[in-house]
Amino acid sequence: MNRDLHLHFLRDMLRARRLEERLAQEYAKGNIGGFLHLYPGEEAVAVGVLTAAEPGDYVVSTYREHVHALARGVPMRAIVAELFGRRTGCSGGLGGSMHLSDAQRRFLGGYAIVGETYPIAIGAAYAVQLRGLPEAVICFFGDGAVNQGTFHESLNMAALWKLPVLFVCENNHYQIGTEIHRHSAITEVYKRACAYGIPALRANGMEAEGVHGHASAMLAQIRAGQGPQLLELETYRYRGHSMADPGSYRPAVEVAAYTAQDPIGAELRELKAHCPDDALLQSLGLDSCAALGDRYVRSGHLDTAGLDKLEAEIRAEIDDAVAFAIASAEPTFDDARRALQCGVDAASLI
Numbered sequence: 001m002n003r004d005l006h007l008h009f010l011r012d013m014l015r016a017r018r019l020e021e022r023l024a025q026e027y028a029k030g031n032i033g034g035f036l037h038l039y040p041g042e043e044a045v046a047v048g049v050l051t052a053a054e055p056g057d058y059v060v061s062t063y064r065e066h067v068h069a070l071a072r073g074v075p076m077r078a079i080v081a082e083l084f085g086r087r088t089g090c091s092g093g094l095g096g097s098m099h100l101s102d103a104q105r106r107f108l109g110g111y112a113i114v115g116e117t118y119p120i121a122i123g124a125a126y127a128v129q130l131r132g133l134p135e136a137v138i139c140f141f142g143d144g145a146v147n148q149g150t151f152h153e154s155l156n157m158a159a160l161w162k163l164p165v166l167f168v169c170e171n172n173h174y175q176i177g178t179e180i181h182r183h184s185a186i187t188e189v190y191k192r193a194c195a196y197g198i199p200a201l202r203a204n205g206m207e208a209e210g211v212h213g214h215a216s217a218m219l220a221q222i223r224a225g226q227g228p229q230l231l232e233l234e235t236y237r238y239r240g241h242s243m244a245d246p247g248s249y250r251p252a253v254e255v256a257a258y259t260a261q262d263p264i265g266a267e268l269r270e271l272k273a274h275c276p277d278d279a280l281l282q283s284l285g286l287d288s289c290a291a292l293g294d295r296y297v298r299s300g301h302l303d304t305a306g307l308d309k310l311e312a313e314i315r316a317e318i319d320d321a322v323a324f325a326i327a328s329a330e331p332t333f334d335d336a337r338r339a340l341q342c343g344v345d346a347a348s349l350i
Contacts, residue, residue: 048211065110086328115148144175162227205233
């Protein structure tokens with residue numbers, strides 16, 4: 001595994017974790033209204049999958065989509081401003097937490113309706129197929145959405161037409177507060193894909209390197225015209241379903257077990273393992289030692305000072321994004337009217 005890629009994973013996951021922690025604080029202050037569904041614990045899924053995506057791919061997400069948007073490259077300022085309900089947000093301040101979108105980056109949005117992502121994803125995939133382009137659509141969904149009729153209808157249609165879709169199940173084992181074995185007769189989600197002849201795999205969603213590898217391989221198959229694929233990633237959210245949910249229905253021992261598998265901690269361990277000590281560097285020869293030493297120093301991860309520097313940069317970026325959001329104007333009624341009438345030739349719908 002390329003060390004730079006590990007550093008990329010670490011940076012993106014730390015940005016996601018620190019941003020979500022700050023959003024929880026801003027929600028408590030009243031700066032964010034409505035629902036807020038946070039992502040801590042699941043960072044390896046979004047970062048691993050979206051690092052494998054190409055810029056021309058389309059991404060369809062759920063209501064827990066802040067990190068998907070961030071990993072896709074949506075500016076942090078635009079994300080925070082949207083959550084604060086400001087005109088400078090990525091959806092003009094009219095969507096809020098569950099409706100982030102960015103057409104430029106082909107991030108087709110987060111959707112509040114469970115199971116809504118599937119038909120939108122296959123619609124986009126059908127358009128890609130008609131144009132004959134080597135693009136793919138990545139469709140995120142949770143384990144709680146697999147019992148919706150849209151799941152089966154969409155998988156059937158995607159398989160029938162060999163649409164270029166990667167279905168990614170973020171299986172965090174809970175549909176709000178209901179554990180998967182209580183709401184699904186088949187708890188291994190990937191097995192459901194066999195009914196439609198769709199290749200599927202179940203993997204560890206707490207480790208970014210493995211997620212990236214599986215997603216890259218599946219996307220390569222999709223681009224080669226092999227049709228849809230399904231990747232089930234077992235992960236865990238450290239918080240409740242939303243800010244309104246204390247998560248008290250989960251046993252303490254279970255939370256502790258998954259916390260021990262923290263994907264960010266896993267990346268820190270990988271970086272440590274991939275960083276040779278002085279003796280090993282010497283054994284590689286003088287030139288190799290100089291080259292590797294310079295590279296690690298430039299990356300800022302030769303010692304703990306590099307990690308501290310990265311944390312400081314991330315926190316400064318978050319502070320800037322929050323300040324930007326607070327200073328931005330709120331949308332007006334005219335903004336709302338234009339949004340309602342976008343693409344509508346007839347009179348206003350209300």
